[in-house]
Amino acid sequence: MDISTKKSDAPPSSPLPADLSAAEQKRAARGATRPGDRVFLGLSRGSGIFLLVIMAAIAVFLTYRSVIAISKNESNFLTTFEWNPTAAEPSFGIAVLAYGTVVSSIIAMVIAVPIAVGIALFITHYAPRRLGGAISFVIDLLAAVPSIVYGLWGALVLAPHLVGLYGWLDDYFGWTGILEWQGGAPRSLFTVGILLAIMILPIITSVSREVFRQAPQMHQEAALALGATRWEVIRMSVIPFGRSGVISASMLGLGRALGETMAVATVLSPNFKIEASLLDPNGGTFAQNIASKFSEASEMGRDALIASGLVLFIITLLVNGAARAIIARRAEYSGANA
Amino acid sequence: MAKRIDISGLSAYYSSFRAIEDISMAIEPRSVTAFIGPSGCGKSTFLRTLNRMHEVTPGGRVEGKVMLGDENLYGAGVDPVAVRREVGMVFQRPNPFPTMSVYDNVAAGLRLNGSYKKSELDGIVEKSLKGANLWNEVKDRLNKPGSGLSGGQQQRLCIARAIAVEPNVLLMDEPCSALDPISTLAIEDLISELKERFTIVIVTHNMQQAARVSDRTAFFNLSAVGQPGKLIEIDDTERIFSNPSVQATEDYISGRFG
Numbered sequence: 001m002d003i004s005t006k007k008s009d010a011p012p013s014s015p016l017p018a019d020l021s022a023a024e025q026k027r028a029a030r031g032a033t034r035p036g037d038r039v040f041l042g043l044s045r046g047s048g049i050f051l052l053v054i055m056a057a058i059a060v061f062l063t064y065r066s067v068i069a070i071s072k073n074e075s076n077f078l079t080t081f082e083w084n085p086t087a088a089e090p091s092f093g094i095a096v097l098a099y100g101t102v103v104s105s106i107i108a109m110v111i112a113v114p115i116a117v118g119i120a121l122f123i124t125h126y127a128p129r130r131l132g133g134a135i136s137f138v139i140d141l142l143a144a145v146p147s148i149v150y151g152l153w154g155a156l157v158l159a160p161h162l163v164g165l166y167g168w169l170d171d172y173f174g175w176t177g178i179l180e181w182q183g184g185a186p187r188s189l190f191t192v193g194i195l196l197a198i199m200i201l202p203i204i205t206s207v208s209r210e211v212f213r214q215a216p217q218m219h220q221e222a223a224l225a226l227g228a229t230r231w232e233v234i235r236m237s238v239i240p241f242g243r244s245g246v247i248s249a250s251m252l253g254l255g256r257a258l259g260e261t262m263a264v265a266t267v268l269s270p271n272f273k274i275e276a277s278l279l280d281p282n283g284g285t286f287a288q289n290i291a292s293k294f295s296e297a298s299e300m301g302r303d304a305l306i307a308s309g310l311v312l313f314i315i316t317l318l319v320n321g322a323a324r325a326i327i328a329r330r331a332e333y334s335g336a337n338a
Numbered sequence: 339m340a341k342r343i344d345i346s347g348l349s350a351y352y353s354s355f356r357a358i359e360d361i362s363m364a365i366e367p368r369s370v371t372a373f374i375g376p377s378g379c380g381k382s383t384f385l386r387t388l389n390r391m392h393e394v395t396p397g398g399r400v401e402g403k404v405m406l407g408d409e410n411l412y413g414a415g416v417d418p419v420a421v422r423r424e425v426g427m428v429f430q431r432p433n434p435f436p437t438m439s440v441y442d443n444v445a446a447g448l449r450l451n452g453s454y455k456k457s458e459l460d461g462i463v464e465k466s467l468k469g470a471n472l473w474n475e476v477k478d479r480l481n482k483p484g485s486g487l488s489g490g491q492q493q494r495l496c497i498a499r500a501i502a503v504e505p506n507v508l509l510m511d512e513p514c515s516a517l518d519p520i521s522t523l524a525i526e527d528l529i530s531e532l533k534e535r536f537t538i539v540i541v542t543h544n545m546q547q548a549a550r551v552s553d554r555t556a557f558f559n560l561s562a563v564g565q566p567g568k569l570i571e572i573d574d575t576e577r578i579f580s581n582p583s584v585q586a587t588e589d590y591i592s593g594r595f596g
Contacts, residue, residue, distance in 0.1 A: 218433040222496070224394060226447040226503065227423030236446060240437030 062310040069303035077307065082272050083289070085297075085304035094308050096272045100189055100283035101312065104264070105257040107193025107278070108200060113250050115197075116204035123205075124212040125234055136209065143202035151266025154195040155187065159267065162186040162194070166279055181279040187267050190278040192285075195263055200253035207252065211245030212238055244327040251323045258316055261287035286312040340367035340537045341407040341506040343388065348402030349566070350380070350387050352395065357383045359566035361402070363556060365507075370529060370538045372548035372575065375558030376590070380567025381541045384558070385509050388539065389425035390418040406506065423451060426500035426536075430512040432492035434484035434499070440467075441480040443495055447503040462502055470498035471528050490521025497528065501536070508532065510540040514547065526551050545591055549579050557587045 070077050072090050080093025119139065123132040163186055170181035219237040228236060270284040270292055290305045297305060343365040350358045358380035365371045373381040386392040387400050390411060404411040411421050434443045444463045448454055454462070463480075467473040472494040476487070484495055493513060500508060510529075514522040529551045532538060542548050548555050556572035571584050582588050 216433075218429060218431055219435055221391065221394070221429065222433040222435065222499075223446075225389065225391060225422055225427035225429075226450060226499065227419050227421075228450055229419050232450055237435060237437075240435070243437075 059313070062306055062313055065303045066307035066310045069300065069307045072300065073304075081274065083293075083304070085301045090300060090304070092304050094286070094311050096274055097284055097286045097289050097308055098311060098315070099274050100268075101258055101285040101287075101315070103278065103283075104189045104192040104196060104285060105254055107190060108196035108257045109250065109254055111194060111197035112200050112204055112253060113246075116201050116249070116253075117208055117246060119201075119205045120208035120212050121234060121238070123209050124215075125230070125238065136206075139202050139205050142198070143206070147199065147260060147262045148266065150195060150199050151263035154191065154263060154267045158195060159186050159191050162191055166190075169279065177276045178278055180277040182277075184281045186279070186281075187269070188277075188279050188281050189268070189283050192264050192268055193278075195267060196257040196260055199260065199263060200256050203256065204246075204249045204253040207249030208242060208246050211242040211249070215241040247323055247327055251320055254319060255316060258312065258319070259287050260285075261291045264288040265291045340535065342367045343507065343537065343539075344403075344405040345388075346403045346405075348384070348387060348400065348404065350383050350392050351397070351399040351401075353397035353399075356566040358387075358558075359568055361569045363569060363572050365537060365539060366554065367537045368533055368535075369553040370533050370540060370551050371554045371556060371572075372552035373539065373541045373556050373558060374543075374545060374548050374590070375567070375570075376560070377543075378563065378567070379558040379560045381558050382511050383567070385511055385539060385541050388507070388509055389427055390421045391427065393418065423447075423503060424505055425507040425509060426503065426505035428493070428496050428500055428508065428510045428513045431516050432489055432496055434487070434492050434495050436483065436485040438484060439481045440476050440484045440487070440495060443484040444498050444502050446499060451503060466498040466502035467495075469501055469532070470494045471524060471531075472498055488521070490517050490524060493517060493521065493525060494528065497525075497532075501532065505536065507537040507539065510538065512541050512543060515543060522547070545579075549575060555579070557582070557584075557590065559586055559590070 069085065069090075073085075073092060074089040075082075075091040075093060077093055079095050080091060081095055083092045084090065085092045119135065123135055127135065166181045166186045169179045173179040174181065215238040219241065220233050223233040223236040264285050265288040268284060268288060269281070270289055271282045272284070273282040275282050286308050290309060293301065294305055345364070346362045348358070348361045349356055361384060373385065375381050383392060388404060388411075390400075392398045392400055400412060402412070406421075406424065410416070411425075434440075435446060438446065441463055444466050445454075445459055448459060448462060464473060464477075467476060472491060475491060476495075479486075484492065487495060493516075497508075497513075514525050517525065526547065529538060529540065533553075540548075540552065552575045554572060555575040555578040557570045557578065558567050559570045560567045570586055571578070571582065573583070577583075578587060579591060582591070588594075
């Protein structure tokens with residue numbers, strides 16, 4: 001009561017008094033005239049700027065060190081199949097790393113996204129509530145496992161068990177060349193892809209689950225009332241609603257797959273070759289290469305590794321940009337405007 | 339393609355709570371039947387038992403018989419999905435599929451039921467939109483999202499979507515409660531036209547609306563909160579609003595309670 005009397009006693013303050021300076025009026029228009037508003041505006045704007053500054057700092061650091069390394073490189077940075085930054089005539093390139101990173105991530109996405117979407121739909125639309133909760137809990141636990149544990153499990157348990165699958169793939173699809181197996185240890189980009197798929201499953205599942213859970217009841221009822229089966233309801237109203245969310249979730253997963261270090265380094269031994277077959281135990285990824293070489297690298301070696309890190313940074317930016325473009329292209333139909 | 343509905347001894351439950359009790363009535367084909375009554379009396383629940391939507395709610399359960407023509411909707415072996423293809427529904431809030439265009443919204447039910455040639459589909463979509471008095475307003479924007487239309491247009495789009503599959507019955511759950519008076523009038527005019535072809539059941543809180551659009555009116559009431567809703571009486575609309583046979587009905591429509 002006290003406060004309200006005080007306020008009504010105060011001189012009436014119109015939202016935009018005429019005697020304010022231009023800057024003050026601008027601030028008032030943004031709603032930041034009271035102290036609380038001003039503090040909050042400052043905080044939120046500060047956080048936004050802070051993020052941009054960090055991104056810029058990373059980009060500048062990577063670019064600066066990369067330029068030093070690349071200027072000393074005697075061969076083409078993008079197309080060379082070797083990594084000898086400390087030789088008398090430094091020669092190193094990211095071709096193998098880019099190939100390995102992209103291919104293992106694609107394999108991971110191809111495996112993980114459909115499974116994650118399936119689990120999320122099962123939890124939200126098929127499973128009894130209690131079972132759904134239990135599954136969610138287990139999936140979230142998967143996210144808490146450290147990546148080195150995944151790596152050890154991948155190398156010691158998963159890889160030996162893939163011998164059968166490798167043989168089967170070679171028998172039936174060996175003729176394609178990309179699934180040909182010479183009989184080496186099953187520690188290839190393919191194995192890495194499977195391992196990464198398991199690692200990114202939790203994040204994609206959790207985010208998709210939350211999006212599907214929010215699919216509006218009224219649109220699901222609309223589909224039901226038209227005589228849709230449960231699957232048709234999901235196809236007509238749940239999946240379209242969750243589409244952009246699933247893309248965002250997949251991008252989070254992809255980001256992790258592209259940058260995963262320890263698990264890949266544990267399973268795959270770096271080897272600067274590109275083989276046609278995904279089952280061939282050759283290849284490497286950016287993060288794995290950096291992790292395995294950084295501690296013993298000279299200054300020049302480090303700069304070269306940082307240059308490769310810059311390329312990973314750019315690839316990640318491009319992928320995220322592409323995903324945003326896909327989401328924006330159909331924003332009109334996103335369901336957010338319902 | 340309008341069929342008579344005969345309901346006998348129908349009760350609906352939410353888990354152990356009985357929401358409506360022992361309702362029996364007949365709904366005539368090619369007419370509009372309005373359900374009125376205070377909030378919570380089970381009108382909407384009852385409406386949703388007529389296309390087996392009630393059981394979609396967790397814990398939802400129905401006892402009794404609903405005869406559509408000579409088929410019991412709750413008979414053994416009746417597929418609720420098939421029932422809903424015969425009994426269309428329009429909801430309180432317009433709910434066109436936001437991810438679909440105007441055209442795809444109307445075609446949605448047809449595409450569920452089978453495959454049509456493009457030209458056939460075009461014809462049905464046009465006919466349904468004309469049937470919903472919406473064609474002239476949307477014929478140049480069939481490929482734009484349905485959610486871009488105004489509220490009243492969206493509701494007529496939902497009606498077009500429901501009638502596109504040629505149901506026997508059209509259920510409307512307070513179809514105008516989220517609309518402005520002009521859109522409401524457009525929908526009411528449409529209802530009068532649609533009753534030539536369909537059996538229409540409409541739930542409404544607006545008694546003038548019930549008086550304007552319906553041929554028969556059913557009044558529902560509940561004795562106290564927590565008690566199941568019951569059918570008090572059903573009669574020709576004119577009689578209900580001029581000379582109802584039960585005192586409670588007169589009290590309700592004259593605004594003395596409820």
